[in-house]
Amino acid sequence: MHNFYGLLLFVIFGMLALFFGRYFRNVKNLKASLVQVSKSFQELDAQAKLILQTDLELNKTQEALDKRLNGLDALHKISRLISTTLIEDEIFHRLNQPFLIELGFEKFLILTFQNNGPFTVRVDFGFPRNEVAPLGKTFNSKPQILQPVKQGKIISSLSAPKDIKDIFTGILSVRQFIATPILSQKNVLGIILAGNQSESYTMTEGDEEVIAILADQIGHSLANARLFEQVFRSSQELERKVQDRTKELTSALEEVKRISKTKSDFISAVSHELRTPLTSIKGYASILITGKVGAVPDKVRERLEKINKHTDNLVGLINNLLDISRIESGRVEMKFLEHDIPSIIANVQDLLTPQLRDKNIQFTTAFDDALPNVFMDAGQIERVFINLINNAIKFTPISGTITAKVTHDSRKVTVGIADTGIGIKEEDIKKLFTEFYRVENEINQNVKGTGLGLALVKKIVEAHGGQIWVTSTVSVGTCFYFTLPTGPKTSTPEA
Amino acid sequence: MATRVGIGFSQNYNTRLAAQEAAEQAKKYLQSTRVDLAIVFSTIHYAPAEVIPVIYDIMNRTRIIGASTPSIILPSQVANRGVAVMAIISDQIRFESGCVPYLKLKDKTEAGRELVKSTLSEFGQKQRQLFFCIADGLLDGLSDLIDGIKQELMYNLPMIMIGSSDDFRFQQTFQYYKDTAMSEGATSLVLGGRMQVGISIQHGFKPIGKPRTVDKVDGPLILSINGRKASALYEQYFGTEAETLKKGPSSPLSFRYPLGVRLPGSQQYILRNVLGVLDGGALICQDKVPKGAEVNIMIGNQASHLEAAAEAAKDVRAQLTLKKPSFVLIFESITRCKLMGRGAAEEISTIKNIFGDGVPMIGTFCLNQFFRFSQDPSTDPWLVQNGNVIIVGVL
Structure with a gap:
């Protein structure tokens, strides 16, 4: 029996040992698993730490990028606004807008100055109204504060020494700031001061760049505006001067016209008055010469013939004066009909043959093929040829040559009367067509003239819409040119 | 109408x-x-x-x-x-x-x-x-x-x-x-x-890292978490960057990584932004956090x-x-x-x-x-x- 109980106890103890052995083994295994789970948990936690720190860095970068993008966006808007005006005040008016805050600053102050003069506050943003004027006064009374910036240096709380930082943060009541010069090509035009008070704003080097870009844009716009202002004022001044001068010239022209009309009227009146007695003088002299009143001694006849001749000269002078006066005032009736120039030249040549033969002068002509007819007053143009060819004969020595050349193009005919005469000096050519002007030379001293011939020729040619000019070489010869338009003209009624 | x-x-x-x-x-x-x-x-x-x-x-x-x-x-x-x-x-x-x-x-x-x-x-x-x-x-x-x-x-x-x-x-x-x-x-x-x-x-935030337990509070103040001063939670994950929490609500840690407080019996989290840190390491939140509540650092991104x-x-x-x-x-x-x-x-x-x-x-x-x-x-x-x-x- 004892053996049975002993065996039973043995079995029971054995089973208990087995049970507890397994139990403790399980507990040990569980502990090991727990340690492993705990370890894995720790590893996961360590990874979570890494993830969080990486995420924080990424977010900081993203925030900086967002801030930069917002700043660039704001810069773009500002740039468009200020570059579309050329008025300086308008530039600052457009800058004084709340979107400056999108640049990432709570406070803005923009100061300008000219030629080292005092600062003027042009833009203020984020400052209480009653603080703006005192700020301007502070900077003006202590110009040394902004002197480095005026010299083109950028100062910011990121890099400035503590004493300078304290000055700016104290004056502007900010924690962080930037002071940037506004530059043009030549000099500093102003200063931008931007700052932040709040802890939530953190300034970076990117902010310095953004403000520097803004300063550049403002500088360009200001320079353009000032240049425009300068140019505008100059052009206004010029306009005013031109207007004044135009007024003066108009007055002078009116005066000249008035004088010219007075002169023409005078000449016309005097000429008319002179012609009547001259006609009587010539008439009586002619009657006396005929002997109808009684026999005339030879010496008396000679003198009467001189009276006749001089009277004729006077009448000729008066007629020329009257013609010039009438042509000037448009009172000559020009009859424009188609004529050919060669036939007119031939007529004139015939008329002047005796004078040509007296001096053995050879007269030649040279005409273009298919010369068109020209609308002209044939009588007046004949007078032109008579005048020019007569002058050529007068100033060409014996056995010289006179050539009449006529060329044409689609719009005009050009006539040239060239001689191998004594020529005309340069200084005389300019005055040749002036009334009463006679070149000083031996021939003119000996041959009387009125000095009206070329003036009349010029008037007649210009009345036809043409031009007249002369080229000459002393001791070689002279050539007179004139043009006549080929198109039809309307005959002018007598005024 | x-x-x-x-x-x-x-x-x-x-x-x-x-x-x-x-x-x-x-x-x-x-x-x-x-x-x-x-x-x-x-x-x-x-x-x-x-x-x-x-x-x-x-x-x-x-x-x-x-x-x-x-x-x-x-x-x-x-x-x-x-x-x-x-x-x-x-x-x-x-x-x-x-x-x-x-x-x-x-x-x-x-x-x-x-x-x-x-x-x-x-x-x-x-x-x-x-x-x-x-x-x-x-x-x-x-x-x-x-x-x-x-x-x-x-x-x-x-x-x-x-x-x-x-x-x-x-x-x-x-x-x-x-x-x-x-x-x-x-x-x-x-x-x-x-x-x-x-x-x-x-809200789009998710918890990250180990959950912790709030063990001491005083109204809107969290005094300690997991037996340590409350600010240690942020210090552990963010190192010296956690100092920025003293700046207040403008600190990026405050709004990007709020505390998530888990509703009991649920997987939902309500958020508390840390508005500041006291000298002893206590976290100041907008409102109270119950003692014994489970908290996590929360993370989110634009997509979430x-x-x-x-x-x-x-x-x-x-x-x-x-x-x-x-x-x-x-x-x-x-x-x-x-x-x-x-x-x-x-x-x-x-x-x-x-x-x-x-x-x-x-x-x-x-x-x-x-x-x-x-x-x-x-x-x-x-x-x-x-x-x-x-x-x-x-x-």
């Missing part, structure tokens, strides 16, 4: 003109001189004292509620500057508003009860469907205000409270009621009648936040049995404004696409959010939260 809604928005640099343009634009769509409710949001660039009286006059002196905001949510954009007005006229929906000024000087629980009484007294016995409140987001003790509101309201009434915000300077915010813009006050709106309301809230917004919008749509709402209100946490950055526009576009074109939509970014949708008071989430997008659709 069913419900007509008009939205007006202006960015005119002249404050009065901006208010006028926004109000007139909104009213134009109503095709009526009558306006039942105007919701107004404006950014700090526009002095509220000038904005609100102008809008009140143009809206024929109707009920106005609203707040200052860093950005305004509109169907076509998220505007960083401007004045926006949503004008509503409806024969089916009943609105009533109320306000309590000078909250700082008052007992907030009492003030909450006073707010409810002043709002509901004019509402009458019609069926109430939603109680909405805007309080000054910079005030302390908003939980007490909510307590007071809850005590006065019937428990089965859904409730949303948001805190008005400014431009991240956390200096002064405004709340709008009728022709007045106030600070340190609260304004409220009750909606009811023949209407359906869909409400959803999401976008997904959250989409989920919220789809949820609202489902609650409205897939019908197009008459109007949609969006209340985004101010931290999401920072989180989404330039992606905020994409979020609104996503929401708009879910509701469909032509649905009038307006929203704001707010400090603090409280919401209660459940009819069972025992399942109330812990009071004030943050970091969420709340979408309300009204049909």
